[in-house]
Amino acid sequence: MSAILETRGLTKTFGGLTAVDDVSFALQKGELLAMIGPNGAGKSTCFNMLMGQLPPTSGAVYLDGEVITGLGPRQIWRRGVGRTFQITATYASMTVVENVQMALLSHNGEIFRVLPFAHRMHRDRALALLDMVGMAAQADRHCAVLAYGDLKRMELAIALAHDPKLLLMDEPTAGMAPRERLALMELTARIVAEQGVSVLFTEHDMDVVFGHAHRIMVLNRGALIAEGNAAEIRANPLVQDVYLGGGTVFGRAEKTDA
Numbered sequence: 224m225s226a227i228l229e230t231r232g233l234t235k236t237f238g239g240l241t242a243v244d245d246v247s248f249a250l251q252k253g254e255l256l257a258m259i260g261p262n263g264a265g266k267s268t269c270f271n272m273l274m275g276q277l278p279p280t281s282g283a284v285y286l287d288g289e290v291i292t293g294l295g296p297r298q299i300w301r302r303g304v305g306r307t308f309q310i311t312a313t314y315a316s317m318t319v320v321e322n323v324q325m326a327l328l329s330h331n332g333e334i335f336r337v338l339p340f341a342h343r344m345h346r347d348r349a350l351a352l353l354d355m356v357g358m359a360a361q362a363d364r365h366c367a368v369l370a371y372g373d374l375k376r377m378e379l380a381i382a383l384a385h386d387p388k389l390l391l392m393d394e395p396t397a398g399m400a401p402r403e404r405l406a407l408m409e410l411t412a413r414i415v416a417e418q419g420v421s422v423l424f425t426e427h428d429m430d431v432v433f434g435h436a437h438r439i440m441v442l443n444r445g446a447l448i449a450e451g452n453a454a455e456i457r458a459n460p461l462v463q464d465v466y467l468g469g470g471t472v473f474g475r476a477e478k479t480d481a
């Protein structure tokens with residue numbers, strides 16, 4: 224395996240606060256890597272630096288071995304990094320398939336050139352992507368009437384329309400019911416396995432993390448304090464300390480495994 228994404232000494236300070244503190248990690252190709260940590264640990268700040276929304280104070284980010292530190296979000300996106308957000312952003316007035324078609328048009332740089340014919344373009348590819356996320360049957364429904372879990376699946380299809388080699392998912396299951404969360408992560412794991420996309424995600428639901436991540440990193444107060452597989456992370460005394468009374472957090476996940 225080789226690294227698709229790597230950070231070295233990534234650091235972000237806001238005034239006197241070090242939100243991300245000298246974080247170095249590597250995400251291997253085809254890996255589903257989770258970044259966890261309590262509120263304020265620095266996960267979103269880290270994501271924002273990876274995606275070019277925030278310049279690091281120091282340190283470097285490499286995509287497929289090339290430095291991308293300092294590039295803007297659009298340049299990084301063009302290099303094959305997709306992102307899903309905590310709050311889903313879609314065109315509510317369009318149908319499901321039209322939203323994915325728009326993403327395909329944007330990916331191909333065709334948006335303005337072909338707007339009058341947009342509804343006809345890339346429909347087959349859009350339907351194939353919707354099929355991949357289990358949404359083909361809802362293709363012609365309007366987004367405004369979709370259940371939240373379905374919107375999240377559509378958002379995944381939109382992210383995949385850009386054919387990303389790396390997908391950054393910031394709390395992909397936020398706002399979902401527990402069973403829906405596991406289903407979305409199961410779907411993500413399947414896409415990782417079948418499409419060869421690499422994924423880095425942040426998540427508060429430990430069942431989701433321990434159920435599906437290949438590897439887990441733990442941030443606390445900006446610093447990377449542990450890294451390993453589910454068993455190693457559960458057994459790590461530092462991690463248990465961070466998740467005070469950690470019995471609650473990790474206990475739930477253990478029950479799922481049993």
Ligand SMILES: Nc1ncnc2c1ncn2[C@@H]1O[C@H](COP(=O)(O)OP(=O)(O)OP(=O)(O)O)[C@@H](O)[C@H]1O
Pocket residue numbers: 237240242260261262263264265266267268269
């Ligand atoms: N733009 C900013 N200006 C000042 N401080 C910030 C800014 N963004 C984040 N912070 C601070 O940096 C720290 C890390 O925040 P961040 O949002 O990255 O944590 P997080 O792990 O994503 O938290 P959560 O799980 O609650 O989303 C926090 O103390 C936060 O208050």
